[in-house]
Amino acid sequence: MPNSKVLPLVESEASEGVAPCCPPLTERPFTAQEAETAARMFKALGDPVRLRLFSAVASHEGGEACVCDISDVGVSQPTVSHHLKKLKDAGLLTSERRGTWVYYRVESSVLAAMGRLLALTPVKAA
Template identity: 70%
Template sequence: MSNLISAELPVVDASTAPCCPPVTAASLSEADAERMAAMFKALSDPVRLRLFSRVASHAGGEACVCDIQDVGVSQPTVSHHLKKLREAGLLTSERRGTWVYYRVAPGPLAAMAGLLTATR
């Protein structure tokens, strides 16, 4: 049986992702702006962006931490960055034995893409 790792902040999934209008269509509400800024902030660090990219591009749509941790920083730093990505709702994780497997959360990614889509 697997133990799911829960984030300290609520994780946004596809069913609860905010359906923000593209920035070219309407202005964001304060709540939507805060939520989206947290996601963009999590990706603004180069190490986090590399880790996120490794998970997103990994075969099968998920990656073991053992396969993605070689990003030029120590293992505790990798864990810190992965935690930040989970807290922002960008990654989900599942422990299987001694390893943790990560997946990109589809809802937030779709919301971020939708926000940046031009309507004109």
């Protein structure tokens, strides 16, 4: 798998900003590449600590959270960093270093793409 190209959950398009990588599950069967991308996201969210961290960032005031604000999930700081890296690698979080702290953000386009992927009926992008 190291040599396989995996799409991010959302892709940039010059004319429309951001588009989902994959169609809704109910629209048609996934291609192999789409399945890889969706599986990477679900795998990242399949760990309870990662899901808690993702939720903490997504629900934090202002839509972003300093690692110092979300690290109380019952594991050590190095383990929190490992899980945050996995979420970033899956395309679910972005980060920005400010001084000694790193701030994490869940882009609204990622949440929208996840919603479209899980929609019962195809949802037209706004």
